[in-house]
Amino acid sequence: MAVADEVALTPTEELILDVLAARFRTGESVWTFGSRTHAAAASLERKGLVALMAGQVERTYRASLTITGQKLCTSDTYSSPIDQAREKAYDEGWQHGMNFAAGKEDFMHNPYRTAR
Numbered sequence: 257m258a259v260a261d262e263v264a265l266t267p268t269e270e271l272i273l274d275v276l277a278a279r280f281r282t283g284e285s286v287w288t289f290g291s292r293t294h295a296a297a298a299s300l301e302r303k304g305l306v307a308l309m310a311g312q313v314e315r316t317y318r319a320s321l322t323i324t325g326q327k328l329c330t331s332d333t334y335s336s337p338i339d340q341a342r343e344k345a346y347d348e349g350w351q352h353g354m355n356f357a358a359g360k361e362d363f364m365h366n367p368y369r370t371a372r
Contacts, residue, residue, distance in 0.1 A: 263303060263328065268296035276306065276321045277329035283337060291315040300325075 265273070272293060279287045288311055289297065297319050300306040305325035309318040321329060335343075 263305070266296060266299070268293055269300050272297055272300060272319065273305065273321075273325065273329055276319060276325065280321050280326060280329070281334075281336070286318045286320045288312070288316050288318050291317065 272289065275289075276287055279285075286309070294317055297306060297308055297317065300319075301308050304322060305328060306319045307322055309320075311317045
């Protein structure tokens with residue numbers, strides 16, 4: 257991860273950021289950690305990279321990347337799976353609309369039409 261080059265991090269801090277970045281890429285905004293790593297997470301919070309919350313279970317806490325943390329842990333060209341799916345659906349719908357308007361498809365053969 258290029259984060260260590262930009263911000264001075266301990267190995268535990270870097271591992272916490274790695275976990276949160278991986279979870280962020282899969283659509284999870286918050287992740288639960290055991291209390292053994294809380295000091296490192298608190299340090300990341302002071303650096304403005306993570307936000308901490310109380311855990312649901314004793315001796316745990318939850319953490320999420322801040323906007324600064326997201327920018328630091330992902331590339332400039334990163335696009336979340338949800339955004340990619342939204343773009344694909346938009347492109348497919350747009351293409352169908354263009355084909356319909358050009359007379360290349362009719363309403364009955366619309367793959368997005370629901371049966372009634």
